[in-house]
Amino acid sequence: MKRLFPIWLGLFLFMGTACVTESGTGIESRSNEQLAPEELVKQADAKYVEFLASNDGDRVAATNKTAAYLRELPGVKEVTVRGSDSLFLIMDDGNELLLMLGKNRL
Amino acid sequence: MKFARKCGLIICLLLMSASTVWGADAARITQLASKVHSDLIQDVKIRKVQLPIAVSQQKAFLLAQPDIQEVKKLKGNNLMVRFKDGNELLMLLGEDRLGSADQIAPVQKKVLQSAQQLTPAKKQLVPVTQLRRPLFKLVPCAPKSNKALIFDCLEDDANVVSPKIWQQVKSDLQSLGYSVTTRLNNSANLANAAQIDNGEYGVVMMRGHGGDLGGDFGFLVRPWYTSYPPANSGYTGTIRASAYNHAASATQFGYVITGTFSSTYWADKAFPSTIFFLESCHGADPGALPGMPTWTTNHGASVWVGWNESVSFNCGDNGTDLFFQKIATEQKTVSEAVNAVYATGCRPPELVAFPNNKGACQLAVWKFDGNESAVANSRDFKLLRLVSGMGRLYATVSFYGAPAFNEFFFYVDTSGNAAAEVLVKCHGNNVEVYKQTQPGLFNNKVYTGTATKSGNDYSFDIPWNTSLGSASTAKIWLYDMTGKDRLPNSGSVTLKK
Numbered sequence A: 001m002k003r004l005f006p007i008w009l010g011l012f013l014f015m016g017t018a019c020v021t022e023s024g025t026g027i028e029s030r031s032n033e034q035l036a037p038e039e040l041v042k043q044a045d046a047k048y049v050e051f052l053a054s055n056d057g058d059r060v061a062a063t064n065k066t067a068a069y070l071r072e073l074p075g076v077k078e079v080t081v082r083g084s085d086s087l088f089l090i091m092d093d094g095n096e097l098l099l100m101l102g103k104n105r106l
Numbered sequence B: 001m002k003f004a005r006k007c008g009l010i011i012c013l014l015l016m017s018a019s020t021v022w023g024a025d026a027a028r029i030t031q032l033a034s035k036v037h038s039d040l041i042q043d044v045k046i047r048k049v050q051l052p053i054a055v056s057q058q059k060a061f062l063l064a065q066p067d068i069q070e071v072k073k074l075k076g077n078n079l080m081v082r083f084k085d086g087n088e089l090l091m092l093l094g095e096d097r098l099g100s101a102d103q104i105a106p107v108q109k110k111v112l113q114s115a116q117q118l119t120p121a122k123k124q125l126v127p128v129t130q131l132r133r134p135l136f137k138l139v140p141c142a143p144k145s146n147k148a149l150i151f152d153c154l155e156d157d158a159n160v161v162s163p164k165i166w167q168q169v170k171s172d173l174q175s176l177g178y179s180v181t182t183r184l185n186n187s188a189n190l191a192n193a194a195q196i197d198n199g200e201y202g203v204v205m206m207r208g209h210g211g212d213l214g215g216d217f218g219f220l221v222r223p224w225y226t227s228y229p230p231a232n233s234g235y236t237g238t239i240r241a242s243a244y245n246h247a248a249s250a251t252q253f254g255y256v257i258t259g260t261f262s263s264t265y266w267a268d269k270a271f272p273s274t275i276f277f278l279e280s281c282h283g284a285d286p287g288a289l290p291g292m293p294t295w296t297t298n299h300g301a302s303v304w305v306g307w308n309e310s311v312s313f314n315c316g317d318n319g320t321d322l323f324f325q326k327i328a329t330e331q332k333t334v335s336e337a338v339n340a341v342y343a344t345g346c347r348p349p350e351l352v353a354f355p356n357n358k359g360a361c362q363l364a365v366w367k368f369d370g371n372e373s374a375v376a377n378s379r380d381f382k383l384l385r386l387v388s389g390m391g392r393l394y395a396t397v398s399f400y401g402a403p404a405f406n407e408f409f410f411y412v413d414t415s416g417n418a419a420a421e422v423l424v425k426c427h428g429n430n431v432e433v434y435k436q437t438q439p440g441l442f443n444n445k446v447y448t449g450t451a452t453k454s455g456n457d458y459s460f461d462i463p464w465n466t467s468l469g470s471a472s473t474a475k476i477w478l479y480d481m482t483g484k485d486r487l488p489n490s491g492s493v494t495l496k497k
Helices: A004-023 A037-054 A059-071 B002-024 B024-046 B052-063 B115-122 B165-175 B261-266 B291-298 B313-329 B333-344 B463-469
Strands: A076-081 A086-091 A096-100 B067-074 B078-083 B088-092 B108-112 B147-152 B179-184 B204-207 B210-212 B217-226 B238-247 B251-258 B276-277 B301-308 B351-354 B365-368 B380-390 B392-399 B408-413 B422-426 B431-439 B443-456 B457-463 B472-480 B485-487 B493-496
Touching: A037 A059, A037 A086, A037 A096, A037 B108, A037 B238, A059 A076, A059 A086, A059 B392, A076 B052, A096 B261, B024 B052, B052 B067, B067 B115, B088 B291, B147 B165, B165 B179, B165 B204, B165 B313, B204 B313, B217 B238, B217 B291, B261 B291, B291 B301, B301 B333, B365 B493, B380 B443, B380 B472, B380 B485, B380 B493, B392 B463, B392 B472, B422 B443, B422 B463, B431 B457, B443 B463, B457 B463
Parallel strands: A096 B238, B147 B179, B147 B204, B204 B276, B276 B301
Antiparallel strands: A076 A086, A086 A096, B067 B078, B078 B088, B088 B108, B210 B217, B217 B251, B238 B251, B301 B351, B365 B380, B380 B392, B392 B457, B408 B422, B408 B472, B422 B431, B431 B443, B443 B457, B472 B485, B472 B493
16 A cells, blocks of 8 residues: 555646646647647637637637637638637638637627 | 621620730730620520629629729619729620610720820720610619518527517518518528529518628528538538527537528529618628628619628617618618617617618518409509609509509598598509599699509609608508409508608
């Protein structure tokens, strides 16, 4: 049992670190794999809400920052800002998506 | 064939002349001019597209060319093309008679050049006396169909007004005699969107998420998809999009229809001076032009109304509500209704009309009358269409058969007392307006005008002030002494000046 203690401790610390890293929006983790469109949308939504709050509800600023964030994600080839709260996204595999951000817009 | 040969010869001569003058530029201009000419002939002669629509389509094509700066549609279905390098080309594409789809005058192209180059091209000018121009009769801009469509992709989503906006718009349109078709939620799908032109709607109200695609407008149709759908929607001109679905409390996916979708699927029937109203983001965003708005307005629609940026459900629903109250219940023009929405202060964004010179468009007032078996179809009233504009009252009476009658009466109550003060005697070829001299006696003739028949329709127009004085409202009914038919069967139809 005593010999297993360092292993348990190490495992605990590792899990603790992982939890801290994944806290908040839970979207900070990045890998080099292309994200699925569903995951991209989820991250875009979360970031848009976050940027909207930190920019006093300025949709243009939040949209631009969300675009900048998405451009850094693996598998995202191109992100174009379309108006105050829409983004047009082209992925490395050629797939396209028009992201209409926000819940209170038509 | 003879016509085609003549036409070809004239074009060759003109293009040769142009080539001499322009050198290197001429090849490109020649190519464009030839394409416009051949496409126009193809559209009008083979596809039976009306000439004005075909010319508008060619205008849209020319505008899309990178070396063209400006294209103006001139009277008589002619186009003035201005190139970025300063060259100009006047394309005379006029017809022999108004609305003629089967006989196009030989297409002539005029070359306008800078002053020092003008002399060679002058030889090509056709004397004014040789030009046969149709006489245009100006009519107010109003839908020519009493069918309306409400295409609400978000009926089960967020709704700010009560009753829901689609119900209020439906009620407003029905009050003017429109027959309203609704496509709600999953019925507001790609298949039904592709059929919008075939419905021959005079009014199309679309509600849903919209996006600016950079030079194009995207409108998200149903159904929703929980995961990223395949690229191939089964339809041309669709793009995948995501938006928040309030009914599912999640961001979901769907297909947006674009300008390519409209030009692909809305090409069967010309829109009957349709008023399009987009309750969506970016519905009339200048950044999303040309796209769908340009296609529809070049394809017969009179005006396209929408917001010029991202709009909230609150401003969207309330603005739509007010717009239709104004344009339907109060019979205001598009401009007046748009201004009323502006005045609420629920902006930005702003509700705008495209093109911006169509603000005078309005809804026509309609009244339907059933087919009465005891009345001969040739004098059995079916539908009355009324429009007030440009100082005149315009009326079209549709019958159940080709109209054949000696006379029927068009009564007007101008004082609101349910009795007529003005009688319009409608004859086969003319109308006579009489004012009442004693109760029930109409002996004071104030106007005589012409009437026209086309198919089952009988149309005329009379000057408002001369006929109806200072009345701001006219309550109208029709009566045929011989057939004993009345439209409406009781009461009257209200038209505001």
